[in-house]
Amino acid sequence: MESHGGGLRRVLVLAVCVAGIWSAYIYQGVLQETVSTKRYGPDKNRFEHLAFLHLAQNVVCLIWSLIMIKLWSSSSAGGAPWWSYWSAGITNTIGPAMGIEALKYISYPAQVLAKSSKMIPVMLMGTIVYGIRYTLPEYVCTFLVAGGVSIFALSKTSSKTISKLAHPNAPLGYGLCFLNLAFDGFTNATQDSITARYPKTSAWDIMLGMNLWGTIYNTAFMFGWPSASGYEAVSFCKQHPKAAGDILLFCLCGAVGQNFIFLTISRFGSLTNTTITTTRKFVSIVVSSLWSGNPLSTKQWGSVAMVFSGLSYQIYLKWRKSQRLQKKRKST
Numbered sequence: 279m280e281s282h283g284g285g286l287r288r289v290l291v292l293a294v295c296v297a298g299i300w301s302a303y304i305y306q307g308v309l310q311e312t313v314s315t316k317r318y319g320p321d322k323n324r325f326e327h328l329a330f331l332h333l334a335q336n337v338v339c340l341i342w343s344l345i346m347i348k349l350w351s352s353s354s355a356g357g358a359p360w361w362s363y364w365s366a367g368i369t370n371t372i373g374p375a376m377g378i379e380a381l382k383y384i385s386y387p388a389q390v391l392a393k394s395s396k397m398i399p400v401m402l403m404g405t406i407v408y409g410i411r412y413t414l415p416e417y418v419c420t421f422l423v424a425g426g427v428s429i430f431a432l433s434k435t436s437s438k439t440i441s442k443l444a445h446p447n448a449p450l451g452y453g454l455c456f457l458n459l460a461f462d463g464f465t466n467a468t469q470d471s472i473t474a475r476y477p478k479t480s481a482w483d484i485m486l487g488m489n490l491w492g493t494i495y496n497t498a499f500m501f502g503w504p505s506a507s508g509y510e511a512v513s514f515c516k517q518h519p520k521a522a523g524d525i526l527l528f529c530l531c532g533a534v535g536q537n538f539i540f541l542t543i544s545r546f547g548s549l550t551n552t553t554i555t556t557t558r559k560f561v562s563i564v565v566s567s568l569w570s571g572n573p574l575s576t577k578q579w580g581s582v583a584m585v586f587s588g589l590s591y592q593i594y595l596k597w598r599k600s601q602r603l604q605k606k607r608k609s610t
Contacts, residue, residue, distance in 0.1 A: 288545075291541075292542075292545075292546060292550070295538050295541055295546070298534065298535070298537070298538030299535055299538045299554050299555065299558060300558050300561065302531045302532075302534040302535035302538065303531065303535045303558055303562070304561060304565055305527075305531050306531035306535065307562045307566065308565065308569060309524050309527055309531065310378070310381065310386065311381070311386040311566060312524055313325050313328070313331065313528065314328055314378075314382065314386075315381075315442040315443065316524075318514075318520055318521045319517065319518045319520075323518070324444055325511075325518075326382075327500075327507045327511035327514070328379055328381060328382065329378065329379060329500065330500060330508060330511035331378055332371070332374050332375045332492070332496055333493065333496035333500050333508070334525050334526075334529050335528070335529045335532045335533075336492035336496055337489075337493055338526075338529035338532070338533050339532060339533050340489040340490055342485075343485040343486040343489060344486065346482050346537070347483075347486065350482070357478050357483045358472045358475070358476035358483060358487065360487050360490060362472055362475075362487070363487035363490070363491050364491055366464075366465050366468035366469055366491075367488060367494070367495060368491075368495060369461040369462070369464045369468070370461075370462075370465045370488055370491075370492055371492050372461050373457070373458045373460075373461030373462050373465060374458065374462075376454040376455070376458040376461070377389065377393060377454065380392075380452075380454040380455050381443075381451075382443065382444040382445050382451075383443065383444075383448065384443070384446075384455075385435065385439045385443065386562075386566045387563040387566050387567060387574060387582075388430060388431070388435075388451065388452070389451070391426070391427055391430050391582065391585055392431075392451075392452050392455035392456065393455055393458065393459060394427075394559055394585055394586075394589060395423045395424065395427050395456075395459070395585070396459050396463075397420055397423060398420055399456070399459050399460055401416070401420055415595055416592070416595065418591065419588045419591050419592040421588070422585065422587050422591070423585050423588040425581075425584055426583075426584030426585035426588065427581070428581075429578075429580070429581035429584070430581035430582065430585075431448060431452055433575055433577045433578045433581065435448075436573045436574075436575070438573060469484060469488075472484075481540035481543070485540070539551055539555070542554060549593070549600060552593060552596070553593050556589045556590070556593060559586075
């Protein structure tokens with residue numbers, strides 16, 4: 279009876295995690311698209327300083343992590359020192375800023391789809407740099423994702439969607455997304471290296487370290503050299519309180535989303551988290567198409583199906599691999 283209650287409690291926690299991640303990031307996606315395309319105030323001006331979103335989110339997530347460490351005493355002795363995140367902080371500052379900047383040039387569904395193709399640069403780097411050989415099913419996954427993104431990029435985008443973009447330029451937009459992926463790869467590798475060297479590092483310590491350096495770098499970029507556009511962004515928010523409200527909600531969604539991601543990874547593992555976030559991306563594209571009025575053509579919907587078929591197959595392969603490893607451990 280007790281195990282039944284424990285199982286039910288586990289299912290409820292998972293349901294809360296799924297609801298938390300989906301609601302936080304789907305709504306954040308809507309807000310991100312709103313801030314990048316909406317014309318604010320009677321003067322109908324766009325918020326052009328999209329890199330400011332990343333600084334604002336760094337600040338909110340930094341405060342959030344400090345509160346969580348204080349409340350739950352998550353920070354433990356033997357964790358990674360704050361200065362060890364400086365290099366990952368650089369790539370984590372540049373990468374996501376490029377992803378957000380891409381929304382000036384391509385639609386939100388196109389950006390989500392391009393950023394879903396993370397496995398392509400990982401496999402390319404693995405083959406070219408480290409000589410890793412992948413299995414046929416892994417190549418099938420990559421083919422589906424690469425083919426889907428390519429078809430979507432080459433398909434004709436509706437005039438209604440193009441009219442919402444600040445500066446429509448598909449090659450530049452997709453280029454920024456793929457650079458974002460490259461920088462994310464370095465960030466993830468560096469974080470893995472840090473946690474390997476300092477095993478007692480908690481999720482909140484990582485969040486604190488990453489957002490601390492992100493705040494430092496983004497503040498220097500937005501309010502120092504080369505353009506000091508942060509002052510213009512703050513001025514715009516003062517003149518358009520609605521824009522400031524959308525940006526604050528965007529940041530809070532990011533903090534809440536990270537909270538549920540850390541909870542999912544700690545309770546259910548990274549594979550469960552990957553499954554939840556992958557399905558969330560698909561739902562984000564559907565919501566964007568229906569809610570924000572970004573109609574997709576039949577060919578584009580077909581390419582979306584290709585990409586998420588490849589991602590789903592990849593998740594299944596990882597699950598099967600983890601099951602085999604568990605069986606091996608039990609037999610030994």
